Every structure is written in structure tokens, then in C-alpha cells.
Amino acid sequence: MNRFARSRCRGGGVALAATLIFPGLLLGFDTAKLGAIDDEIDASIARGEIPGAVFRLEREGEIYEKAYGNRALVPEREAMSVDTIFDAASLTKVLATAPSISLLVDRGLVDLDGKIIDLLPEFAPIPELRPLFRHKFDTSADTKSNRAAVTVRQLLTHTSGLPPSISIQSELWWGHENGVRRCLTTPLIARPGTVFRYSDVNYILLGEIVRRVSGSPLNEFAADEIFAPLGMTDTGFLPAPETVSRIAPTEAFGAYGVLRGEVHDPVSRRMQGVAGHAGLFTTAKDVASFARAFLDEENPVFRPELASRMTHPQQPAGISAKRGLGWDIDSPFSYQRGENFPLDGFGHTGWTGTSVWVDRGSKTVVVLMANRNHPTEDGRIKPLRIRVGTLAAEAVGITTKRPATAFNPVRSRTQQGRMQTAAGDPESSPIVENGIDVLAAEDFATLAGRKVGLITNHTGIDRHRRATIDLLHESPKVELRAIFAPEHGIRGKLDQANIDDETDAKTGLPIFSLYQSEDKKPTAVQLAGLDTLVFDIQDIGCRFYTYISTMGNAMEAASEHGLRFVVLDRVNPIGGDRVDGPVRLGEETFTAWHEIPVQHGMTVGELARLFDRERKLGLDLVVVPVRGWSREMRFDETGLPWVNPSPNMRNLTQAILYPGVGLLEFCALSVGRGTDTPFEIVGAPCIDDDVELAADLNREKLPGIRFVPIRFTPEASKFENEECGGVRLVLVDRDSVRPLDVGLTLAKVLLRRYGDGALRFRENFPTLLKHPPTLDAVTENRSLEEIRAGWEPRLGEFQGRRTGVLLYR
Structure with missing residues (x-):
């Protein structure tokens, strides 16, 4: 009899002469x-x-x-x-x-x-x-x-x-x-x-x-x-x-x-x-x-x-x-x-x-x-x-x-x-709308009558590539008074330590830089006359990608000065279904602003909700959500236009690899800056046995990734005009690859082959890692399972912490 609640039952089953097969029987x-x-x-x-x-x-x-x-x-x-x-x-x-x-x-x-x-x-x-x-x-x-x-x-x-x-x-x-x-x-x-x-x-x-x-x-x-x-x-x-x-x-x-x-x-x-x-x-x-x-x-x-x-x-x-x-x-x-x-x-x-x-x-x-x-x-x-x-x-x-x-x-x-x-109608691709598209569709109701300071850059565009600056400036319902720019500047092209203020040529509005050596938070003078800060920048899904730090600093400023804070949410390009890496352990820095893991699996809107709750900011926080996005989607499944979020983040493959390869960036290694494929190659002048290095890495049998020996010469950045030996990372299955395992395996194999002296590893690897137990485990050449065991408890706690702020399934 059927074991489920229903009104009546009739009929019999279909007979099947079946043989159960167990391992070993052919x-x-x-x-x-x-x-x-x-x-x-x-x-x-x-x-x-x-x-x-x-x-x-x-x-x-x-x-x-x-x-x-x-x-x-x-x-x-x-x-x-x-x-x-x-x-x-x-x-x-x-x-x-x-x-x-x-x-x-x-x-x-x-x-x-x-x-x-x-x-x-x-x-x-x-x-x-x-x-x-x-x-x-x-x-x-x-x-x-x-x-x-x-x-x-x-x-x-x-x-x-x-x-x-x-x-x-x-x-x-x-x-x-x-x-x-x-x-x-x-x-x-x-x-x-x-x-x-x-x-x-x-x-x-x-x-x-x-x-x-x-x-x-x-x-x-x-x-x-x-x-x-x-x-x-x-x-x-x-x-x-x-x-x-x-x-x-x-x-x-x-x-x-x-x-x-x-x-x-x-x-x-x-x-x-x-x-x-x-x-x-x-x-x-x-x-x-x-x-x-x-x-x-x-x-x-x-x-x-x-x-x-x-x-x-x-x-x-x-x-x-x-x-x-x-x-x-x-x-x-x-x-x-x-x-x-x-x-x-x-x-x-x-x-x-x-x-x-x-x-x-x-x-x-x-x-x-x-x-x-x-x-x-x-x-x-x-x-x-x-x-x-x-x-x-x-x-x-x-x-x-x-x-x-x-x-x-x-x-x-x-x-x-x-x-x-x-294939046929271009509308057959998914329809996903970022927060700015939703805001515009609702005739800017969330910002009606507000005096706005906009934190944005070149990624702040709608699905038709119209700049958020222009959309807010042209809306009769919104009074846009100031613009704030993060690392890499308003156009996303600067790769330098200090960026100055400027004036927007089109609107005549001041652009205040939030990436200056002295201050990375909006000041009281800059916020004068505003009642709302709006954040619209495309993040990449990684803790040390600093746009979320800029958002956190701006949220603190809004809290201190009694301003509303509005996040125009955007998709997480590498998806929201994977959370990985150690949760920050130690002091706050601009590349590790909050206690979150390396790959956080959240949108900026969800992170804003987390920051507000855990830092007890008491903000008047509004998140204008993304529509049509689910956590398993990657950027190329959204139908949205790709814009390089920063000078060296040029495609989705690089974004997927970044949480792992990026960890190595402060060591004596090139991660491809100054080449056409940043974060897809890793090397250094001291590596003269790239064929053996690639073979060593491939023996680790990491899922979804292969290593190919190469030689390359960066035209800028670290090792400019110096030939480097190294490997190209070939992403063969992005659903099974674990970027953190890729970065940690690179670190382990490179250390094993070339030593700490050549790589300046122990001195510089902690800069973005921010987890001393993982540093020790890598330098001791422990297995990935042992390394992961060192961060899993706090990672599990983080997954519980984030549950109440998630906006999407």
C-alpha cells in the first residue's frame, strides 16, 4: 500500500525480473x-x-x-x-x-x-x-x-x-x-x-x-x-x-x-x-x-x-x-x-x-x-x-x-x-538584473528625494552599459552631489598605491578618492550635505579584493554621520554556492577587513548585511537586490556584460583562480601581472626547470586543473623585462576545481623545490592568507586534508553566521 496521504488506492505493480549487481559480479x-x-x-x-x-x-x-x-x-x-x-x-x-x-x-x-x-x-x-x-x-x-x-x-x-x-x-x-x-x-x-x-x-x-x-x-x-x-x-x-x-x-x-x-x-x-x-x-x-x-x-x-x-x-x-x-x-x-x-x-x-x-x-x-x-x-x-x-x-x-x-x-x-x-532568440540566455537595473525599473523610488554620494567605478553600469553615475545624475528624483572612487580609480585603470581626487568631466561633480595613503574612508567634509551613500561596484568574490573593504569603511562612515547606506547589489561572478579557505585570524587590514574566509560566496549586498550585524553599526541599510540570479550561477550564465573589474582581472577564468593564485602575490613570484594572462601563470626568474615543475604539480592530481610548463617575460610589475620559468594554469573543469587547493599546492611544491630563501615565502605569504596555522602547515608540507582540518571549524561557524543574511537561493 502507498504510504502517503491520499484518498484511495487501486491497481497493482509492474513486475520486474531484476538481478541486483554487487561489486565483483560481471x-x-x-x-x-x-x-x-x-x-x-x-x-x-x-x-x-x-x-x-x-x-x-x-x-x-x-x-x-x-x-x-x-x-x-x-x-x-x-x-x-x-x-x-x-x-x-x-x-x-x-x-x-x-x-x-x-x-x-x-x-x-x-x-x-x-x-x-x-x-x-x-x-x-x-x-x-x-x-x-x-x-x-x-x-x-x-x-x-x-x-x-x-x-x-x-x-x-x-x-x-x-x-x-x-x-x-x-x-x-x-x-x-x-x-x-x-x-x-x-x-x-x-x-x-x-x-x-x-x-x-x-x-x-x-x-x-x-x-x-x-x-x-x-x-x-x-x-x-x-x-x-x-x-x-x-x-x-x-x-x-x-x-x-x-x-x-x-x-x-x-x-x-x-x-x-x-x-x-x-x-x-x-x-x-x-x-x-x-x-x-x-x-x-x-x-x-x-x-x-x-x-x-x-x-x-x-x-x-x-x-x-x-x-x-x-x-x-x-x-x-x-x-x-x-x-x-x-x-x-x-x-x-x-x-x-x-x-x-x-x-x-x-x-x-x-x-x-x-x-x-x-x-x-x-x-x-x-x-x-x-x-x-x-x-x-x-x-x-x-x-x-x-x-x-x-x-x-x-x-x-x-x-x-x-x-x-x-x-x-x-x-x-x-x-x-x-541559438535563436537572444532572450534565450538568462535574464539577470543587478541592483541598478532594479532601481531604474522602479523609477529610483528608493532614492527619491535623497541627497546622494555615489561610491562607484567603471563597473557601475546597468545591463545596457549605462553608467550608474549618469542614471542617478539624470533622474529628477535623485540629487547626486558627490562621487567616491575605490582602488584603481573611477575608470578602473590605475594600478598604484595612491590615487588623488578629481572632477567628473561629464557631470562636474567632485570625485573623492577612497584609495589614498592617508585615508580610505569618507571624511566629514566629503559627506557634508549628504543624507545617503550608495554603493555600486562589482566585486569578484574574494576577501582580499579590496572593493568590499572600501564598502565596509564607507558603511562605518555612514554610521558615524547618520547617513542611510544603500547597496545596489551585484552578482558574485564566481558564484555563491562555494565557501572556502581560512577565516581571517588576526588583525584587520585593508585586504582582510572582516572575519570572513578567502572565498566568501556572498554578494556585496549580503556582505553589507553581515558587516552591519556583526559590527553593530546600526545602519539605515537598504539592499536593492539582484533579480534572476541563483547561487550556482557564474557570471557567464547571467547575460550581463563583462567589464574588467580591475586592470588585471580580465576574464572569468582569472576570477575563478584568483582566490588561490592571488595568495602568492606578495611572494617572490610573478602571478602574471604585466602579461596578457594575469593569475593564469605563475613563475620566477629562479625557476629554470619548468618542465619538471609542471610534472611535479600534475602529480598532485588536483581536480579541474592542469599545469603546463612555460617561459614568459612580464612587461610591467614584478620581474619587469626578466624571463621567468613557470607554469600556465589550464582550467579544465571549473565546477570541480578548488582554487584554494591550487594556491596551496603551488605554495607547497614551490617551497619544496626552491626553498623559502628564494621565494621569501614565510615573510610574505601571510599578507593575504591571514591564518598562521595554515602558514605553518604549508611550510611543513602537510597534506591538503590536514591543512583544511585546521580551518574547517571556523569555516563551519562562518557558514552559520552568514545564514541569516543571505538573500538568494
Whole structure:
């Protein structure tokens, strides 16, 4: 019997003559590849990326299934088991909602190209409700005619023009009906059928269509019509109390405790656990049973014609992302298929760490279930999904790499982003808006009537490259009185120790330098006549990149003089999903202004909230947030224009490597300043055995990075016009690379080969590191695991400290 709350149950299971494969038995799978999968999952657990997992591989009656690690870490550790029940997250869309709609289509009760407004008459533009929603993009597309054109197919394929989600922050609300009402009235942000944008709103509306057309709530319809006939006895919404001990918990929320048996998705939680986008709980076995139905023409639920329709492209013409009815076929989200499975497959992923991929040709089902956001959101699973997908293909004999024409996880994100933008409508790339775009869209309401001093530089631009200086100066609602510039000056081109004040040629306003040898904080004289300071500068995501120090100093000045402080937030270019390195230990400096780790994983707006809280500034602090950004996104996934944040930060690869390579900068080494590739090369005149050095570094087998021997001559900066031997750092997988490990390994190997005297290491490495235990561990040539153990406790504390100030998922 199904163990989930629902009204009734009927039907039997689908029989499967299965053989469980255990390591060492050769029954059609390559056991060496199965062992490699085990190793990859174990390594991910050891790195703290996931607490545990269940992996299941099926092909024509043969099964390999294994549990790894733990399903719970807090409040007590519990071992993972193969029958663990997981919060499916967005697998809800493909296991429950899309197939329910597809069955209604197959029965003639819903027209795939029928208009939503015919099924949901409340789906109409209501301009006065738009302020309720946080996704306030350009809503010019939200017209009566456009809304009337939205179809069921467009909801299923994420091409409706609706935004990614509804707000849970703009006002308090609760209940299933309230969630549906908000989806019915949320504005369109693109014309229907023109843009692929993954949206939970689409599937909440589809769930409501199931209820209205069938007369049963989604949870009951799916249980009766799908789960029971397929024998999915551990799948459903609203888990019964007796199943909770088998459920893998997700996030822990302070006094509220750990979510266990309660859906993690906050919108679904507010909708009382039953929603079309999230809320389902299931096991690896049940997910495989569902997926297998699409390979079995005799399955009791989906006719062969319907199964084919659901698993082949159904998106509108001109959309490059290929989506079936619910199923993901070839899009930026289909990375779990790995590098080898061909393009005739289909699958889906879930936020919590769940995923499935089905390869039609080899009749293979790959299921990876994890609770990567237990006990915090700092877990990560994308690199593991890619590796497991690749190894699973190799385990069934698919060893040829897929042609590089699809959305391909082995490309860098930069290449993939360029391909997405080039494929048809340029709006197919993500729409992300920085704080200045949001401020302008809201007609500068946050600054209306304020006397403003703007802290900015050349990176302070909107997505159309219009300068924030000009936008504020030209707004009749804002009185811009002064400009403040950080390190590298207002244009970001100066690489010197002291920068003087100047006057802005276009506006005639004074530009006060906040990078002078005497003072790096706004003075009382400079702040005279102001009531607001606004900060708009692009950070790089690293503690010793000094723009955040400038912000901290300015926040202190605002606190001391009673000024409001407004942060126009910007994306973290290297992502907000990874926090790494030692937390500052010791005195405050301009390159280590606050007790945060080297790679902090936060936006400037989030850091401002942290600074205000922990330094007890008592500021009138306002953060104008980024829209459309999530923590896993890197800069090239945002669609925003790149501007070199500083003279030697010229691309995203350099930004990713900077937290590690930058640590070496004060030693007797060149990190590439004065060349075309700063932070991608490291060397010195004393290195004359670069080939052996590169080989030594490559023997460390760091993930995601390779070292190539080179010789180079800087044209400026350290070792100007001197030939240096060294290595080029080749980033081969930016999702698996750990920049801190790269920097520490460089330090260890260079010390081992050339000694402290040549590198002036012990004297200068602490300048940016700011962690004596790590300095000692490196000089003693301890392992990376031992080095990390020295900072992990305080790093864990920091992750807890930052929880209350984070603004984005």
C-alpha cells in the first residue's frame, strides 16, 4: 500500500525480473566503471558536498543499486539505506504534474495547445497586483492579448513568458489557494512562445489545471492514476508519520529544526505541501520504476504514442532548449546525462539533489538521489551528476563522447553561455538584473528625494552599459552631489598605491578618492550635505579584493554621520554556492577587513548585511537586490556584460583562480601581472626547470586543473623585462576545481623545490592568507586534508553566521 496521504488506492505493480549487481559480479555492466562511480560518490561525501546518496543503474532487467554515506547528519547521524525516501523537489514536475496533464490530454479532457485562460479564467493581467511579486522585469509583455495566448504546451515546456517563481518575501501569505492566486496574477515577463525560462509558476498552474479538470487534487490524481499502477509504493505528497524515519532530511532552520517529511521548497511549504512544482517524496527504486515505464510499451499507464510524445521535443519553434512534456531533453539543465549518452535521452533534476536520466537507445535508467542541502544549502552536486552520468554510460558500454553540438557539460560555462545566446532568440540566455537595473525599473523610488554620494567605478553600469553615475545624475528624483572612487580609480585603470581626487568631466561633480595613503574612508567634509551613500561596484568574490573593504569603511562612515547606506547589489561572478579557505585570524587590514574566509560566496549586498550585524553599526541599510540570479550561477550564465573589474582581472577564468593564485602575490613570484594572462601563470626568474615543475604539480592530481610548463617575460610589475620559468594554469573543469587547493599546492611544491630563501615565502605569504596555522602547515608540507582540518571549524561557524543574511537561493 502507498504510504502517503491520499484518498484511495487501486491497481497493482509492474513486475520486474531484476538481478541486483554487487561489486565483483560481471552481469552486463563494466564493474570497473561501477567502482569508479562508487569512488566519485564517496569522494563527494568526503568533501562535504553531500551527506550521502543512493545510486541506481538499470538496463533491461539488470540493476546496480547502492547506498552511500549518511541520510542524516543532524541532530544525529543516520546511515543511508537504499529504501531512503527523498524530497524529490522538481522531480515533482516530471513524476506527478506533467504526466497527470499528459493523461488528461490523452483522454481528450485537455487540449495541449489550448489556452490557459479557457481553463483558468482568472489568468488575466491585474496591474495593481504587480508590486506583490519580486520578479519585476520589464512587464511590457503582460498584456491581455499575450496572456490570452499562453497555452498548456508552453507551460509544460517553460516557454510561457512567466517568471521563475512567485514571491515569499514581499508579504506574508499561507495556503494552497493563495499560492495559486499569486501564480494566476503574476505578470508575464516575455511574450509567450519566444523564450525558454525555467519556471515553477508554470507547474503550479498545471497542478491547478489537474485539480479543476479531473475533480481531484494533484496528489490524489497522481497517486491513483500513476503511482499505484506503476507500483510506486513509496511515492507521494504529504508523507505519513510512519515513513518519517526513512526520509532524508534537508535544511536545518535554527529553532525551527530540521525539515524532515516536510517539503523543502518554501513556496510549496506555504502551499501546504501539495504543488505542481515541488512537494513529492520518493525513492530511487520508485523513480526508476517511473522512468522504466517509458521504455516499456506494455506499461499500464502511458500508451506508446503518449510516451513517445512526452519524451520527444514539444517546445515552440525557434526555442533552442529541447523539452518534452515535462521531460528535459537537451537544455542547460540536462547536464546529469554526462558526456557520453547520446541526444535521444530524457531526464530531470531536483533542487535537493535528486536526478534521473533515461537513455532510449541502450534502455538505461540512471538515478542519483541525494539530499545535498542537509544540513545547509552549502552542498553541491552538479559536478557529481556529470561524472556519474558519464561513468554510467561507460558502465553500459557507451564510451564515445557525444558530439559537441548539444548543451554539453564538458564545455566551460562560458562556451555554453555563448552557444545559448547564439541559438535563436537572444532572450534565450538568462535574464539577470543587478541592483541598478532594479532601481531604474522602479523609477529610483528608493532614492527619491535623497541627497546622494555615489561610491562607484567603471563597473557601475546597468545591463545596457549605462553608467550608474549618469542614471542617478539624470533622474529628477535623485540629487547626486558627490562621487567616491575605490582602488584603481573611477575608470578602473590605475594600478598604484595612491590615487588623488578629481572632477567628473561629464557631470562636474567632485570625485573623492577612497584609495589614498592617508585615508580610505569618507571624511566629514566629503559627506557634508549628504543624507545617503550608495554603493555600486562589482566585486569578484574574494576577501582580499579590496572593493568590499572600501564598502565596509564607507558603511562605518555612514554610521558615524547618520547617513542611510544603500547597496545596489551585484552578482558574485564566481558564484555563491562555494565557501572556502581560512577565516581571517588576526588583525584587520585593508585586504582582510572582516572575519570572513578567502572565498566568501556572498554578494556585496549580503556582505553589507553581515558587516552591519556583526559590527553593530546600526545602519539605515537598504539592499536593492539582484533579480534572476541563483547561487550556482557564474557570471557567464547571467547575460550581463563583462567589464574588467580591475586592470588585471580580465576574464572569468582569472576570477575563478584568483582566490588561490592571488595568495602568492606578495611572494617572490610573478602571478602574471604585466602579461596578457594575469593569475593564469605563475613563475620566477629562479625557476629554470619548468618542465619538471609542471610534472611535479600534475602529480598532485588536483581536480579541474592542469599545469603546463612555460617561459614568459612580464612587461610591467614584478620581474619587469626578466624571463621567468613557470607554469600556465589550464582550467579544465571549473565546477570541480578548488582554487584554494591550487594556491596551496603551488605554495607547497614551490617551497619544496626552491626553498623559502628564494621565494621569501614565510615573510610574505601571510599578507593575504591571514591564518598562521595554515602558514605553518604549508611550510611543513602537510597534506591538503590536514591543512583544511585546521580551518574547517571556523569555516563551519562562518557558514552559520552568514545564514541569516543571505538573500538568494
